[in-house]
Amino acid sequence: MKIFASQIARQRFAVICLLGAVLAGGAGFAGGVLWVKERNPILKEATFTNLSASYNEIMREYLNGAEPKDLIDGATEGMVKSLNDKYSKYLIGDSGEAYVQNYESEVVGIGIQLREEDNVFIIDTVIKDSPAEKAGLKAEDILTAVEGATVKGVSLDKLIELLRGEIGSKVSITVTRPKQTEPITVTMTRAAIPVMTVSYEMKPDGIGYVVISRFAQKTADQFKTAIDDLTKQGMKGLLLDVRSNPGGLLVPTITIADQLIPKGKTILQVVSKEERSTQTYKSKQAAEWKLPIVVLTNRHSASAAEVLTAALKESAGATIVGETTYGKGVVQRFSQFKDLSVLSLTEAQWRTPKGNWINGKGVEPDVKVSLPAYTELSALPSGTVMKLGDYGDSVKTLQQMLAALGYDPAGASAGVYDEATKSAVIRLQKAEGIEPANGETADSTMNKLMERLREKLKKEDYQEQKGTELLKGLIAKGTSSSK
Structure with a gap:
């Protein structure tokens, strides 16, 4: 222990301690600022002061007032939009919850x-x-x-x-x-x-037909149930339909691939930003798959649907029939915040088992088959009535649907609800018993149009017909999908 020799010494020590405390406080504050900036890189950006100043000015002076959360949500939404990436998005509150529910079971x-x-x-x-x-x-x-x-x-x-x-x-x-x-x-x-994302039926000649509409939490379980049931019914070949499947979650996609692709063969490779890392997924197949597989695709088959299609084509020898797929070769990871908002951000891209990039290109079918043009028509708007004198894209779509069903509004001006269009609608309404047959297109007429087009497609689904034909041939040869 040390003692002070004089009062002056004590005073000098007190001054030194005070200066030390100020310097230490300053250093601590500076260190704290640096730490905060390291934890929050946005604070390092010069233009962050613009954001902060704008926020303060709006809250202080904006005539109609503003809610802080609305301002911050808007700023976050704008920040993600500035990436110019159509797959990255910030969804606020209920919109974020609805996004998550799309993948729930x-x-x-x-x-x-x-x-x-x-x-x-x-x-x-x-x-x-x-x-x-x-x-x-x-x-x-x-x-x-x-x-x-x-x-x-x-x-x-x-x-x-x-x-x-x-x-x-x-x-x-x-x-x-x-x-x-x-x-x-x-x-x-x-x-x-x-939420059912898998439907199936046994078709003639032992063809098990399975449709996957998207990949959600329970899709792999539903797929296994379908395969088990079809197997009990004597399935001899699998016709897998992923047409218009927009994708979804990767985990159930991998699980389905595990069931169909030989053990140890590659399913896909996920490559991170700047190729810092590559994660390769290989099949963990438990029981050998011995049946031939034909996959049906169209230009709306995307993302996880393309992962499965490419894997089956390159690692399981499946035959792909239909159209070139959409070409979404990037991976999003999404995070949900406490207020239910969701950030879905593109963080990686993926390659097929043979190392092919498909982003913007899609997966090419082995056998190209197109569907009739009417299958690409958009749905008519519900809750509205189209009538004489109306015009626009919806009227043009109506005219094309009428023509596809044999009620051609001959002489009609494209996109204009004229007398020729009205006459065609009346012919349809009388044929279908729709009352009143007044030539106006309300929901009852629109729904009947869509119903008849769906029935027509069942007879003219050339992709399914070709896939079935090829699968019958493979079954007859006793050919497994594995090569």
Whole structure:
């Protein structure tokens, strides 16, 4: 221990300590600033002061006032848009939650699918074993009220929101049924409704036909169920349809590939920014797949659908039939924040098993087959009425649909709802028993058009027909898809 020899020495020491404390405080503050800047690189950018100053000025002076969260969300949204990457996006709040729900295995509701027709909501499908089926609801029932409140004037999105809720909660709806005068009111307990992304059927000659609409959390499980059932039915070859599949999650895609691709063969390679790392996924197949595979694609098959298609083509010897795929060879990772907003950001790209980049190019089919032009027509807008004197792209689409079904509005001006178009619509309405046959195109007429086009496509699906033909040949030869 040391003691001070004099008062002067004590004072001098006090001054030195004070200066030391100030210097240490300054150094600590500077260190703290540097640490904050290291943790938040945005603070190093000179233009960050513009953002901060603009925020402060808006909050202080903007005439109509502003919400801080709205300003920050808008800034984040704009920041992501500035990347000029069509796949990267910032989705705010409910939009972010809806994005995440696209990939979830279930939704909570009553188990019905609705369509809007002439300003009324009609039950299109009742899902098996759902609360709706157990309550006796049927397809073509017209939904008129939820919890006693009319649904007239409610948007379809809002109505779906009203029908969904928490598991175990109750909801009361009222429907009217054709040929029944009294309305029907039922109360149901909301339940988890599985989101089905795989459908299948056994076609003649032992062809198992499986459609994957997108890759969500339970898609691989649903695919396995389909394959197991088709195998029990005596499947001899697999016709896998990923047409118009926009992609989705990578994990279920890899799991499906594991089932179909020989063990140890490459499924894909994921390459990070500046090729700092490459992750190669190889098949972990547990049981050998011995059946031939034909894959159906079109120009809307994208992302994970292309991963599976390329892997089956290059590592399992599958035959690809249809059109060149979309060409999305990049990978997004998404993060959801506490307020449900989502950042989906392009962080990697991928190569096929043979090392091919497909971004902007797509996967080429082995056998090119196109569909009739009417299959590329966009859907007509619901909840509207097109009539004499209207014009635009929707009218042009209507005219093309009429022509495809044999009701050609001969002499009509493209995109103009003229007398020739009205006459063609009247012919369709009379043939289909649509009342009134007034030549105006409302939901009932639009829906009938779409129904008839779907029926027409079943007869003219040249891609499926070619795929089936090739698969029959492979089955006859006893050829496995593996090479």
